[in-house]
Amino acid sequence: MEKNKLALHGGKPVRDAYLPYGKQWIDDDDIKAVINALKSDYITTGPTISQFEKAVAEFVGAKYAVAFSSGTAALHAACFAAGIKEKDEVITTPLTFAASANCILYVGAHPVFADINPNTYNISPKSIQSQITEKTKAIIAVDFTGQPADYDEIMSIAKNNKIIVIGDAAHSLGSTYKGGKVGSIGDMTMFSFHPVKHITTGEGGMITTNNEDYYEKLLQFRSHGITRDPQKLSKINEPWYYEMQELGFNYRMTDIQAALGLSQMKKLKTFIEKRREFAKIYNDAFEDMDAIITPFQQPSCHSSWHLYIIRINSEKLSTNRSEIFQALLAENIGVNVHYIPVYLHPYYQKIGYKKGLCPNAEKIYQEIITLPLFPKMSERDLNDVIAGVKKVISYYSID
Numbered sequence: 001m002e003k004n005k006l007a008l009h010g011g012k013p014v015r016d017a018y019l020p021y022g023k024q025w026i027d028d029d030d031i032k033a034v035i036n037a038l039k040s041d042y043i044t045t046g047p048t049i050s051q052f053e054k055a056v057a058e059f060v061g062a063k064y065a066v067a068f069s070s071g072t073a074a075l076h077a078a079c080f081a082a083g084i085k086e087k088d089e090v091i092t093t094p095l096t097f098a099a100s101a102n103c104i105l106y107v108g109a110h111p112v113f114a115d116i117n118p119n120t121y122n123i124s125p126k127s128i129q130s131q132i133t134e135k136t137k138a139i140i141a142v143d144f145t146g147q148p149a150d151y152d153e154i155m156s157i158a159k160n161n162k163i164i165v166i167g168d169a170a171h172s173l174g175s176t177y178k179g180g181k182v183g184s185i186g187d188m189t190m191f192s193f194h195p196v197k198h199i200t201t202g203e204g205g206m207i208t209t210n211n212e213d214y215y216e217k218l219l220q221f222r223s224h225g226i227t228r229d230p231q232k233l234s235k236i237n238e239p240w241y242y243e244m245q246e247l248g249f250n251y252r253m254t255d256i257q258a259a260l261g262l263s264q265m266k267k268l269k270t271f272i273e274k275r276r277e278f279a280k281i282y283n284d285a286f287e288d289m290d291a292i293i294t295p296f297q298q299p300s301c302h303s304s305w306h307l308y309i310i311r312i313n314s315e316k317l318s319t320n321r322s323e324i325f326q327a328l329l330a331e332n333i334g335v336n337v338h339y340i341p342v343y344l345h346p347y348y349q350k351i352g353y354k355k356g357l358c359p360n361a362e363k364i365y366q367e368i369i370t371l372p373l374f375p376k377m378s379e380r381d382l383n384d385v386i387a388g389v390k391k392v393i394s395y396y397s398i399d
């Protein structure tokens with residue numbers, strides 16, 4: 001049975017070429033748009049930035065949008081606009097990319113980790129409630145894998161405690177929650193345009209909001225804290241005069257990137273349809289495998305599927321996640337793990353966070369594997385992933 005011999009044990013891998021877990025889709029129209037931007041008068045903040053912001057704001061149903069040089073910069077700006085300062089506490093999830101919590105540290109505040117719901121892997125409103133203190137200033141909710149967080153409960157906790165909700169929607173551009181689009185639910189919502197996300201600008205991010213005050217603070221923070229608005233200047237204005245009123249950063253996106261983003265927006269619907277279709281193909285393929293738990297979805301949420309994560313059922317397997325991960329990699333399936341709980345990173349350990357803080361997140365972290373999912377995958381790619389998972393899982397299955 002040479003065919004079934006794992007590549008990890010010297011057998012032939014299910015595919016010859018390595019398949020990454022995520023990848024951008026750039027076509028000739030995108031390339032033309034970037035070339036046109038390069039030939040135009042503006043290569044940094046010009047008219048294309050506003051067009052891209054308008055396109056995203058309209059798509060998510062928000063009044064305002066501000067583009068940034070990365071999603072991380074956008075999160076930093078949101079924390080600034082929310083007025084989060086030293087001694088404030090901000091509640092977030094541990095099962096996320098470090099940036100969701102790092103932005104809290106950037107403004108000198110204290111990240112507080114609330115545990116996750118073991119079914120959705122999203123931050124648990126009950127756990128948020130138990131972490132609220134008089135110092136709590138905001139909640140940063142992450143729409144993990146694309147499935148929106150429990151916004152009704154989160155918004156009601158926020159309202160009762162007069163705190164701000166920042167959505168980290170790096171995974172969920174185009175997702176809906178109870179019929180409403182992600183990006184118009186919380187006080188501010190962050191999107192990322194890193195190449196593995198739904199659309200890309202190389203690096204880039206955006207905040208959407210319906211609040212004019214936040215909008216103006218975000219604009220100021222993006223460009224050194226400088227304002228040129230005559231209404232806001234403290235002195236009689238000369239035509240050349242401007243003021244730096246806050247300690248801002250240079251977090252601007254270029255027009256070159258915005259041209260790419262604007263062109264990508266035209267394909268976003270197709271990208272999302274493909275992700276949803278591929279997630280369904282995976283669900284159907286793994287449905288009857290006892291050793292795999294497929295992603296649970298709340299009926300009120302419609303995910304745009306940034307990530308497809310399987311969870312292994314250790315009781316049905318003769319080995320651990322680590323070996324299954326390595327076996328899949330050997331089959332040339334580009335698996336990944338999202339994420340190492342943030343507070344387990346050495347930096348967070350150094351500043352005082354302890355193992356055991358969020359037991360659900362720590363347990364699930366040991367059992368999850370991210371499979372490749374991106375719109376450009378071919379039918380062949382999908383079949384290879386399914387064949388690889390079936391080969392590896394059946395090899396290690398007990399009974």
Ligand SMILES: *Cc1c(COP(=O)(O)O)cnc(C)c1O
Binds near residue numbers: 072096142170194203
């Ligand atoms: C990608 C990502 C970010 C950061 O976005 P960048 O654009 O890479 O800075 C933040 N949070 C989550 C959950 C992400 O996946």
